[in-house]
Amino acid sequence: MEFFVFVCSALMILVGAVGVIVRKHPVHAALSLVLTLFGVAVLFVAQEAHFLAAVQVIVYAGAIVVLFLFVIMLLGVDRVENLRTEPLSGQRPLAVLASLGLVAVLITAILRGNQIFNERGTGLNLPDAQDGPDANTVQLAESIFSQYVVAFEVTSVLLVIAVVGTVLLTRRTRATAE
Amino acid sequence: MNDLSNFFGPAVDWLAISPLLSLLAGALTLLLVGSLTGQWPWRLYAHLTALSAVIAIAISIRLWGDVGTNGARLLIGGALALDQFALFAAIAICLAIALVSYLTSDYLNREGVDLPEIYALYLTAGIGALVMIASNDLVVLFLGLETLGLSLYLLAASNRRQVSSQEAGLKYFILGGFASAFFLYGVALVYGVTGSTRLINLNAALTSYIPVPRNDAVLLIGIGMILIGFAFKVSLVPFQAWTPDVYQGAPTPTTAFVASVGKIAALVALVRVFVVAFPSRSDDWGTIVFVLSALTLVVGSVVAVVQTNVKRMLAYSSISHAGFILVGLEAASHRASANVDDGLVGVAVYVVLYAAMVVGTFGVVTVVTSDQANSDASGSASLDSFKGLAKSQPLLGLAMTVLLLAQAGMPLTSGFVAKFGVIQAAVAVGSYELAVIAMVCAVIAAFVYLRIMVSMWLADPSDSTTVKVPPLSRISIAVAVAVTLVTGFLPSLILDLGSNLAELASK
Numbered sequence: 001m002e003f004f005v006f007v008c009s010a011l012m013i014l015v016g017a018v019g020v021i022v023r024k025h026p027v028h029a030a031l032s033l034v035l036t037l038f039g040v041a042v043l044f045v046a047q048e049a050h051f052l053a054a055v056q057v058i059v060y061a062g063a064i065v066v067l068f069l070f071v072i073m074l075l076g077v078d079r080v081e082n083l084r085t086e087p088l089s090g091q092r093p094l095a096v097l098a099s100l101g102l103v104a105v106l107i108t109a110i111l112r113g114n115q116i117f118n119e120r121g122t123g124l125n126l127p128d129a130q131d132g133p134d135a136n137t138v139q140l141a142e143s144i145f146s147q148y149v150v151a152f153e154v155t156s157v158l159l160v161i162a163v164v165g166t167v168l169l170t171r172r173t174r175a176t177a178e
Numbered sequence: 179m180n181d182l183s184n185f186f187g188p189a190v191d192w193l194a195i196s197p198l199l200s201l202l203a204g205a206l207t208l209l210l211v212g213s214l215t216g217q218w219p220w221r222l223y224a225h226l227t228a229l230s231a232v233i234a235i236a237i238s239i240r241l242w243g244d245v246g247t248n249g250a251r252l253l254i255g256g257a258l259a260l261d262q263f264a265l266f267a268a269i270a271i272c273l274a275i276a277l278v279s280y281l282t283s284d285y286l287n288r289e290g291v292d293l294p295e296i297y298a299l300y301l302t303a304g305i306g307a308l309v310m311i312a313s314n315d316l317v318v319l320f321l322g323l324e325t326l327g328l329s330l331y332l333l334a335a336s337n338r339r340q341v342s343s344q345e346a347g348l349k350y351f352i353l354g355g356f357a358s359a360f361f362l363y364g365v366a367l368v369y370g371v372t373g374s375t376r377l378i379n380l381n382a383a384l385t386s387y388i389p390v391p392r393n394d395a396v397l398l399i400g401i402g403m404i405l406i407g408f409a410f411k412v413s414l415v416p417f418q419a420w421t422p423d424v425y426q427g428a429p430t431p432t433t434a435f436v437a438s439v440g441k442i443a444a445l446v447a448l449v450r451v452f453v454v455a456f457p458s459r460s461d462d463w464g465t466i467v468f469v470l471s472a473l474t475l476v477v478g479s480v481v482a483v484v485q486t487n488v489k490r491m492l493a494y495s496s497i498s499h500a501g502f503i504l505v506g507l508e509a510a511s512h513r514a515s516a517n518v519d520d521g522l523v524g525v526a527v528y529v530v531l532y533a534a535m536v537v538g539t540f541g542v543v544t545v546v547t548s549d550q551a552n553s554d555a556s557g558s559a560s561l562d563s564f565k566g567l568a569k570s571q572p573l574l575g576l577a578m579t580v581l582l583l584a585q586a587g588m589p590l591t592s593g594f595v596a597k598f599g600v601i602q603a604a605v606a607v608g609s610y611e612l613a614v615i616a617m618v619c620a621v622i623a624a625f626v627y628l629r630i631m632v633s634m635w636l637a638d639p640s641d642s643t644t645v646k647v648p649p650l651s652r653i654s655i656a657v658a659v660a661v662t663l664v665t666g667f668l669p670s671l672i673l674d675l676g677s678n679l680a681e682l683a684s685k
Binding site: 112142145146147148149150151154155157158160162165168 | 185187188202205206209254255257258293295296298299302305306309315317318321322324325328329331332335336338367370371395396399
């Protein structure tokens with residue numbers, strides 16, 4: 001059963017990812033992204049990370065893709081980029097080489113990681129069924145407010161900057177309104 | 179159900195993070211009160227910014243004594259480090275914020291738009307920088323990097339009336355985002371290998387955990403990607419392409435800020451990550467740093483010579499300065515040598531002195547290019563605008579001369595102390611090739627500064643307009659020149675401080 005779920009969601013993710021690149025129409029590409037993100041959410045559920053799955057759907061598949069669609073609509077759906085022109089000659093073969101290298105690195109990492117996990121265990125402290133349905137969320141919260149509390153607080157500064165930046169770059173000042 | 183009543187967060191040493199809080203309080207006050215009230219009189223935006231920076235400096239000095247007696251330690255569950263290496267850089271960063279905010283005040287008032295947001299962004303950038311230099315965790319470091327980076331992109335694009343500023347902001351944003359992606363990927367790979375993002379744990383894991391040192395391709399690729407991310411941020415050759423365009427296009431006070439705060443933070447964080455987390459692989463990254471440093475020195479110095487725009491010239495000179503600082507990091511990679519700590523001290527002293535020099539230099543450029551007649555269409559400074567400056571404004575010309583001599587590394591200026599520190603460190607660990615390259619490049623780079631000086635002293639003023647120096651800019655430039663001269667004449671002032679600098683927090 002778990003294998004079946006994995007194959008289905010992996011197919012969703014891959015089809016979506018290929019769709020993002022292959023689709024000519026930007027709206028279709030953005031919708032393909034939804035498929036990929038939803039597939040990842042299914043994988044999270046299969047790993048019993050229900051909270052992360054919900055966040056994945058709400059934040060990524062919901063908010064972020066909607067934001068993408070807004071931007072695409074604002075810029076105009078009908079604009080078509082000519083993909084034939086290559087600003088840097090020879091970048092495509094190089095890109096193929098680089099991505100093959102990256103695939104090799106990832107496969108090595110997974111294989112070696114597997115070997116190490118077999119030797120020493122994953123070292124992860126996963127909640128089991130008797131901890132109750134909220135165990136994941138509780139563990140996440142403890143992690144955020146203990147080990148990563150500084151990171152959490154710095155993120156709030158980051159969000160303030162984003163807001164300030166939006167205001168700064170879009171406001172019509174008296175000087176620009178002239 | 180899990181019981182949360184027995185959950186205790188990590189202990190927080192509030193005094194130790196007060197420099198951060200001071201900057202944050204300043205930024206939030208500016209944003210909140212600034213948005214509710216109209217234009218503030220008497221340049222209060224700049225004064226408030228400088229005040230929070232000065233408070234942060236005062237607290238840092240207080241902490242300096244504390245660390246001197248109690249030793250370096252980790253804060254908030256090991257996320258941040260408190261040591262003199264970080265405090266030293268923190269003081270320089272806050273000083274740069276104060277000086278740049280005064281320069282900006284004059285600049286913005288001349289342009290007719292004095293906005294609180296700009297100053298708030300200086301302060302948030304400062305928060306990012308302080309987090310970066312003290313971070314003992316790769317995730318925290320990344321967030322600091324982004325906090326600093328986002329503020330800098332916005333500042334670079336903040337002059338909305340100039341296309342070149344928009345272009346600089348966009349270029350900086352795209353390349354900076356690219357670099358952040360590299361950095362994050364490297365962090366992910368390193369985390370995958372070691373199972374931790376805390377620098378201290380990384381070192382422990384790498385020395386005890388990974389049994390076969392030559393079978394760690396994933397780890398080395400991760401380290402390489404982290405290094406690439408940093409190399410973009412500090413503009414090391416061959417990752418320097420954005421630097422001249424951004425330095426030229428951004429408003430000049432912002433350029434001063436990018437060159438000082440942005441560079442110090444990234445360099446100090448780079449040194450901390452590699453020295454604290456990856457000392458066990460120092461043979462591997464030492465070689466890469468050697469090559470990067472040599473390339474950066476040569477390209478930065480040689481290309482600077484052929485520029486005609488002063489801001490581009492100084493951009494390339496800042497690239498070559500980064501090369502000098504890497505000489506210190508290279509020295510710190512020779513772990514077999516007894517003098518390995520000299521490199522760390524050299525780096526710390528260099529970044530602090532460099533901050534004062536570069537803020538002062540760009541301060542003069544800001545003042546000189548204030549005259550609209552002197553700037554070309556894109557609002558940037560050509561070498562011609564400095565013609566005869568020493569004759570029409572002797573004091574300003576003298577200040578610029580001192581600052582340029584310091585950048586060139588003349589004895590009796592702070593630049594000499596800085597350059598001597600890193601080159602001496604390289605010699606002490608037996609890295610003679612790099613020391614020779616650095617010295618040759620110092621001579622080549624001196625020619626650049628000489629060109630500006632010749633233009634200032636020997637040429638006649640091109641037209642009758644005289645440059646006016648606004649009062650706040652006068653303070654900034656005077657402080658920068660004073661730091662440059664005092665540490666140049668009395669290097670012991672700063673070198674005696676450095677005895678504990680190499681003790682990085684690890685507990």
